[in-house]
Amino acid sequence: MNELLKFDEKLFKNQKRKAQEFEEIAIEIRRDIIKMLFQAKSGHSGGPLGIADIFAVLFFGAYMNYKAEEPSWKERDRFILSSGHYCPVLYSALARAGFYPVEEMATLRKFGSRLQGHPGRDMGLPGIEASTGSLGQGISIAVGMAISDKYLDKNEQKVFCLTGDGELQEGSCWEAAMAASNYKLDNLCWIVDNNDCQIDGRVQDVMNIYPLDEKFKSFGFNVIVCDGHNFEDIISAFEQFSNNSKKKIGKPCVIIAETKMGRAVSFMEDKHQWHGNPPNEEQALIALKELK
Amino acid sequence: MNQYTLLGKKPTRFGFGEALVELGEWSENVVVLGGDITGSVLTSFFKEKFPDRFFSIGIAEQNATTIAAGLALSGKIPFFSSYSAFAAFRCADQLRLSVCYNEANVKIGGGHSGITVGPDGATHQSLEELSFLRSLPNLTLLVPCDYLEAKKATIAIGKSFGPAYIRFGRSPVPMFTKEETEFEIGRANVLRKGSDVAIIACGIMVWEALQAAEELQEKHGISAMVINNHTIKPIDVKTIVDAALECKTIVTAEEHQIYGGMGSAVAEVIAKNYPVPIEFVGMKDSFGGSGEPEELMEKFGLTRREIVLSALEAVKRKKKNTHSYKNVVDVAV
Ligand SMILES: [Mg+2]
Numbered sequence: 001m002n003e004l005l006k007f008d009e010k011l012f013k014n015q016k017r018k019a020q021e022f023e024e025i026a027i028e029i030r031r032d033i034i035k036m037l038f039q040a041k042s043g044h045s046g047g048p049l050g051i052a053d054i055f056a057v058l059f060f061g062a063y064m065n066y067k068a069e070e071p072s073w074k075e076r077d078r079f080i081l082s083s084g085h086y087c088p089v090l091y092s093a094l095a096r097a098g099f100y101p102v103e104e105m106a107t108l109r110k111f112g113s114r115l116q117g118h119p120g121r122d123m124g125l126p127g128i129e130a131s132t133g134s135l136g137q138g139i140s141i142a143v144g145m146a147i148s149d150k151y152l153d154k155n156e157q158k159v160f161c162l163t164g165d166g167e168l169q170e171g172s173c174w175e176a177a178m179a180a181s182n183y184k185l186d187n188l189c190w191i192v193d194n195n196d197c198q199i200d201g202r203v204q205d206v207m208n209i210y211p212l213d214e215k216f217k218s219f220g221f222n223v224i225v226c227d228g229h230n231f232e233d234i235i236s237a238f239e240q241f242s243n244n245s246k247k248k249i250g251k252p253c254v255i256i257a258e259t260k261m262g263r264a265v266s267f268m269e270d271k272h273q274w275h276g277n278p279p280n281e282e283q284a285l286i287a288l289k290e291l292k
Numbered sequence: 293m294n295q296y297t298l299l300g301k302k303p304t305r306f307g308f309g310e311a312l313v314e315l316g317e318w319s320e321n322v323v324v325l326g327g328d329i330t331g332s333v334l335t336s337f338f339k340e341k342f343p344d345r346f347f348s349i350g351i352a353e354q355n356a357t358t359i360a361a362g363l364a365l366s367g368k369i370p371f372f373s374s375y376s377a378f379a380a381f382r383c384a385d386q387l388r389l390s391v392c393y394n395e396a397n398v399k400i401g402g403g404h405s406g407i408t409v410g411p412d413g414a415t416h417q418s419l420e421e422l423s424f425l426r427s428l429p430n431l432t433l434l435v436p437c438d439y440l441e442a443k444k445a446t447i448a449i450g451k452s453f454g455p456a457y458i459r460f461g462r463s464p465v466p467m468f469t470k471e472e473t474e475f476e477i478g479r480a481n482v483l484r485k486g487s488d489v490a491i492i493a494c495g496i497m498v499w500e501a502l503q504a505a506e507e508l509q510e511k512h513g514i515s516a517m518v519i520n521n522h523t524i525k526p527i528d529v530k531t532i533v534d535a536a537l538e539c540k541t542i543v544t545a546e547e548h549q550i551y552g553g554m555g556s557a558v559a560e561v562i563a564k565n566y567p568v569p570i571e572f573v574g575m576k577d578s579f580g581g582s583g584e585p586e587e588l589m590e591k592f593g594l595t596r597r598e599i600v601l602s603a604l605e606a607v608k609r610k611k612k613n614t615h616s617y618k619n620v621v622d623v624a625v
Pocket of ligand 1: 164165166193194196197
């Protein structure tokens with residue numbers, strides 16, 4: 001196999017960083033995604049590449065409290081991947097944070113792997129908080145966790161959850177939104193990957209969900225719209241959530257991240273055809289050349 | 293002689309509701325989610341006693357089921373209850389993935405189950421859910437036979453780890469088990485010894501089976517064993533096979549479709565281990581309708597009469613050992 005397609009050993013710390021420092025991390029995550037999907041020969045490229053910048057800040061900018069060496073640390077914040085098919089980006093972030101060995105990324109979707117095609121808790125990959133993949137459920141799991149933290153354990157811990165935009169067509173997402181607001185879950189940060197793409201095409205053509213900001217506002221959310229590829233903007237979004245959560249504003253937070261599916265790989269960017277396909281070797285090598 | 297006599301009538305949902313309060317006292321981790329109909333499924337008892345551990349989710353069963361998974365993944369022991377018509381089928385996906393695949397310690401109370409819902413009619417008479425639920429990996433599935441057993445079963449699932457579903461009903465039904473009657477998840481109870489035919493029943497059909505056994509003895513000189521098969525999953529293979537070995541023929545009886553229910557589970561065990569003739573009593577591939585519980589049980593063939601006739605047929609088949617081409621839902625009437 002081409003040397004370029006091997007995983008390098010770099011790990012990143014979860015610490016306060018300047019905006020430009022996230023660039024390197026996001027590139028590393030995108031490179032992992034390309035390598036993993038090439039090796040798996042199936043899986044989703046577009047969404048994970050598009051949300052990599054958000055993951056770089058969330059996992060490595062000290063906005064989420066965790067201990068990679070102690071995944072079930074009682075005081076941790078939790079992350080739920082409601083859009084389970086985005087798992088390559090989560091697997092990369094977990095590996096780069098030191099939850100499990102980076103070389104294991106090569107086993108994505110393979111028989112017996114802890115890196116299942118959609119996150120499966122049963123395989124015991126450290127950092128996987130819930131099995132997800134049937135859209136519209138992870139966000140309700142996150143609401144349950146946030147209720148537990150706020151009302152039962154009465155701690156200051158936070159719950160983060162990513163859904164897609166097409167995923168918002170699932171009615172249960174709005175049941176979750178209703179409950180999050182009803183229970184004033186200011187410890188919940190819901191990230192929507194608003195790339196306006198889903199398998200069949202543009203979200204608005206498949207089933208219009210917009211305007212999203214107004215919908216969430218009317219549901220009682222503190223709505224933050226950010227450019228999901230601008231680190232200053234992403235940092236500011238997570239800062240706002242952290243501050244509001246500390247202040248206990250009594251409202252859940254949604255960060256609507258404006259992103260491009262397949263971001264930073266020229267032939268994939270903003271192309272819904274790359275929702276559910278992996279690159280072949282030639283495409284992978286071109287992508288890796290671009291990701292530097 | 294029957295050692296079980298009628299002690300009165302009470303809905304099984306009271307056993308569920310009262311048990312939740314006991315569980316609430318037992319552990320602070322026990323929490324309950326409401327789906328608006330708390331006064332019907334009697335999660336209201338818990339709500340009154342432990343308001344800080346009760347969360348109203350509204351008429352949103354899928355959300356409640358999945359929020360329960362989130363609570364369970366946070367170390368809590370969440371119970372959610374709605375009518376089985378919704379708690380099972382509307383939430384099929386959520387139960388499969390968020391609860392069972394996650395192996396989340398979620399407990400579902402499926403209320404208003406079966407034909408005895410009565411006047412509410414077919415829309416609310418859940419008669420199919422066991423078929424789907426018993427195919428879910430990791431799920432414990434219980435159908436208690438009376439008020440007291442519903443209480444014991446609810447406490448048992450609350451105190452053991454893992455996803456569980458308990459099915460109970462709306463209307464008052466015979467009470468006959470006692471404090472000292474054994475209850476253990478996965479252990480079917482032989483309520484009456486017998487040697488000619490084994491009647492394996494669950495839910496309200498257990499009382500009917502006991503009455504049928506009396507009639508079989510008195511009118512036909514047939515000795516019927518009666519088994520309360522309250523745990524549909526994990527099913528008690530030993531007790532079922534031993535009953536087949538002893539009686540050489542079986543009748544199953546349940547307030548549920550014949551297709552895919554408890555009887556089907558028994559048939560799988562028997563086919564695998566020691567094939568003997570089986571007759572099935574249950575809903576014969578149809579929806580229910582409005583009426584009083586007794587009228588409906590009569591109309592849809594869920595009484596001791598069908599059990600007796602099926603037992604006679606079962607005994608006949610054991611002796612003749614011939615074949616037929618009857619439909620599975622072709623019940624002797
Ligand atoms: Mg999308």
